[in-house]
Amino acid sequence: MLRVDVSKQLGEFSVEASFASEGRVTGLFGASGAGKSSLINMIAGLLQPDRGVISIDGETLDNTAEHIHIPVHRRRIGYVFQDARLFPHLDVRHNLDYGRRMNRLADDPAARKRVIDLLDIGNLLDRRPGRLSGGERHRVALGRALLSQPRLLLLDEPLSSLDEERKEEILPYLMRLRDEAGIPMVYVSHDAAELRQLATEIVMLRRGRVTAFGGAEVLPPAVSPA
Amino acid sequence: MLRVDVSKQLGEFSVEASFASEGRVTGLFGASGAGKSSLINMIAGLLQPDRGVISIDGETLDNTAEHIHIPVHRRRIGYVFQDARLFPHLDVRHNLDYGRRMNRLADDPAARKRVIDLLDIGNLLDRRPGRLSGGERHRVALGRALLSQPRLLLLDEPLSSLDEERKEEILPYLMRLRDEAGIPMVYVSHDAAELRQLATEIVMLRRGRVTAFGGAEVLPPAVSPA
Amino acid sequence: MFDISPTEWTAIQLSLRVATVATLVATPLGIAVAWLLARREFWGKSVVDAIIHLPLVLPPVVTGYLLLLTFGRRGLVGTWLADHLGLVFAFRWTGAALACGIMSFPLLVRPIRLSIEAVDQRLEQAAGTLGATPWRVFLSVTLPLALPGVLGGMVLGFAKAIGEFGATITFVSNIPGETQTISSAIYSLIQTPDGDTAALRLVVVSVLIAMAALIASEWFAQRATQRLHGN
Amino acid sequence: MFDISPTEWTAIQLSLRVATVATLVATPLGIAVAWLLARREFWGKSVVDAIIHLPLVLPPVVTGYLLLLTFGRRGLVGTWLADHLGLVFAFRWTGAALACGIMSFPLLVRPIRLSIEAVDQRLEQAAGTLGATPWRVFLSVTLPLALPGVLGGMVLGFAKAIGEFGATITFVSNIPGETQTISSAIYSLIQTPDGDTAALRLVVVSVLIAMAALIASEWFAQRATQRLHGN
Amino acid sequence: QDKSLTVFAAASMKNALDELDAAYTAKTGVKITASYAASSVLAKQIEQGAPADIFVSADTDWMDYAIAKKSINEPTRINLLGNSIVLIAPKDSGVANVTIGQGFDLAKLAGAGKIATGDVSSVPVGKYAKAALEKLGAWDAAAPKFAMAESVRAALTLVARQEAVLGIVYATDAKVEPGVKIVGTFPANSHPPIIYPVAATTTAKTEAKDYLTFLQTAAAKAVFDKYGFSFLASPTN
Ligand SMILES: Nc1ncnc2c1ncn2[C@@H]1O[C@H](COP(=O)(O)OP(=O)(O)OP(=O)(O)O)[C@@H](O)[C@H]1O
Ligand SMILES: Nc1ncnc2c1ncn2[C@@H]1O[C@H](COP(=O)(O)OP(=O)(O)OP(=O)(O)O)[C@@H](O)[C@H]1O
């Protein structure tokens, strides 16, 4: 269970969000500038809430009243940033391996192969991020987060730079992760269709406030493409 | 008319594209890593083709046989980069104004207001890019390109980080630009629906090669969202 | 202890003038050289790089001597400058400034060069697409983004210029009111059997000047960084 | 002209040893200090910054005296180190290395600091989310990305260490085979009537050493930049 | 067993001492290590416990300083050498054969040019020059024309390069620089005697005595004479 009840001031913008999501995948939905990335940064521990509580499966990550703020590196999260943030000095192979090394996990060639094949980045392994296309970068970033064996996945529009075909391949994989591995996720997307497939609960954000919370029914109705 | 007939080697990847688009909006469609950004970079003059010709409305921009390579700053293009590339040291207002200043154009408050309102970035004018959300950044980048009064617009997935609602507002504006101002555009997108609305001609790219060229009919058939 | 004598005052003022002029004149040149080294490949680049570093590698006296041979009254460049521009360095404060400028040049160039190398070329490309000529790209994008390096280089250069005396004294000797800077005054005092107290006084003054320069530069740099990484 | 005498050979070897040891020992310290200045706010930060720059601002002779008073045989720190760690600086080559290290410290720190400041903190955040402790973030992200600055600082520092003699000669004197570096040898020769040819010979040697260091560092830097900005 | 001595000597003594040290080593097998620097620096280093056995100073002030600091074995002190100061001009200058005496107008002689010498407050040659000119009544007028160098050698260079029209340096230095000519010699009574004292330090090895004796031999005198120093001690064999 993911419990979030925080407030945070960022310049003139403020986030005041409170929800408790039981589901395995919490979808964050909202217009550009609604505060989705800010909220997810707080869950990651990169942004400290001014006030409030964040806990996951009963374990407190943040509690301003009790001065608890678990540092980022101990949260065991996998975060796919909106802007990829690959390490420019490491080739794709080492980017993918980074989380495993830092967490001192045993090598798992099978898992690695599965992720690499799924994302179709096998032929990029020796390249550095500077020479990847936009979509390739995001795929590698997704792979990097998945391979760090996180306890919680934070996905900030992980598929928005990808083509339909690719999305159709990756979404089912994420659904399997949700159902089989049971890794909880927070998934940010503008794409209602994506959220409908993946999210078990939806948080609607608008100007930093939660305006709706519930199942897929809170999403705007599907429109058929023009 | 946009004529492109180029080849370029990038590491192991090569682009060999040849097409002549009569239409006002040329849509570039293709999977991640197909070579869309590379092609558009050549049109912009940021990447020099190994061999070939690029011309727009009869004016040669590149001709390797005749050693012609018009430098970027004389091409009068507006380029919305896939990765925004806002100037981090300038606030939004000055980012928007940059192209006008560099081209020594007269100030046009009405045009500016129109673009700012359309993109809903009026309240961000005094902020620096470091404090913008992902979508806000892309909107400013779009505004910056539009306001430089370009002769050719190059749009590399300009809307992929925006929500449906926003897209629905901006697409019609781009259509108006196409129809009224008559500014030719090259438009990269993964979203077949977007291209169907905007593009008059479609170039399908696959592994650096043009696999189809024509009207909207070359796009994959519309699927209704799951 | 703080009764600074008139000669000392003159030395202090002179030091400030010499270091300021040296830094201000060297900075644009340093930026140009740093840009060339950071962004251009040309034949003889490592030779240029080596020449810039010479004043660091050679004992200052040697640099002073070389300056004397080149920019002195009988020096090749010196004669030309005197005849054509009326610019005389010998025994003038301008000579002290020249010596300080040359001695601090490597310290000025390196940080600027690093900062220019660190500027994201994709931003320069973006500026180009918006119609900026290479020169205006440099002025409006590269230079502002490299500002921390420019300030850093200027501080190092200024501090060095305040402390320099080996090359200066060899080139233009030590003439109170004309070429005697704080550093050469300190040096003279230290060579005198009971000059220690007076030397200490001047040491304190140089430290204060350097601190002021440092604090000013930090303040500018802070503002610059804020501009780059936030609102 | 190139019949280098045994004493001169000794001076050359000593210079290399002194400059190398000084640079290698100062670099980790310099990185630590640069990191503190770049990434931490603490009380007295500008004082630390000022102290680091002192050797640049003061005439080298003054720095040399301060070293003599502190680390000399009768100096407070000198006696303590000798008694407790058996580390003697006075009139030893280790003292020359200490003097060179201190004189080149500001030149080392500034470029490193600038490079660390330029590292995108969002990448460090990303490393944190992947489980890297702050220390490992520093080692695996910050430091490699700041490598050009580290190399740049090391080159400046090394070049300065080769050229330093004011503080060295004052602190540990000019004893052939123990503390006479190329630079102090050049200085002695310049002070001697008809020592010019010999001095010139040694000047050429220092220039060659510095050029080799520069070229090596450029080569490393090039590789580092390539690693950062391409394949 | 290797015997060795460390000599701390003023930089201007390098030529002569290097030659003598070689001779001494050949004769006795005692290795001499010489450290040349400014007398001021050496005096302070000896004060701080430098491993020096012998101190050769370029003037009496710093020897006195060292004695006052109890770092010199006072009874061993000998005023070994003397020197004279001369007026020099670039070798093709029109100035020649100046008689230096009471009423000597140095300022007029220099005209619009500069007069190079060592720093008058700290470098020994400068101190002697100033004293002499004051005695001769020429200082006040000439003072503004002085370019004070960091060492005798630097002053010499300024004249040789014709940056300065005149210079005041030691006779020993003027002799070896081909770019200058001596145009006058300051009378010995116009300034305090120019003396190079030598002494053993308080921590000196026993061999130091022998070395000091060697410096006073006729053989040593011959070498010092060659480099233009006047020998003040009475030579022994
Ligand atoms: N440091 C800051 N100072 C001021 N305002 C900020 C700061 N960081 C973010 N904001 C503002 O907060 C709002 C929410 O930003 P956030 O990045 O969370 O949006 P988002 O929902 O992720 O949007 P998008 O879909 O465009 O990425 C935006 O309007 C943004 O401009
Ligand atoms: N400098 C380079 N060296 C080697 N390969 C490169 C270089 N630049 C691009 N590539 C490769 O060329 C291919 C095309 O890249 P491009 O950026 O044009 O793709 P794209 O169609 O824009 O993809 P996306 O939709 O993911 O942005 C990619 O596979 C990329 O890895």
Ligand SMILES: [Mg+2]
């Ligand atoms: Mg966002």
Ligand SMILES: [Mg+2]
């Ligand atoms: Mg692309």
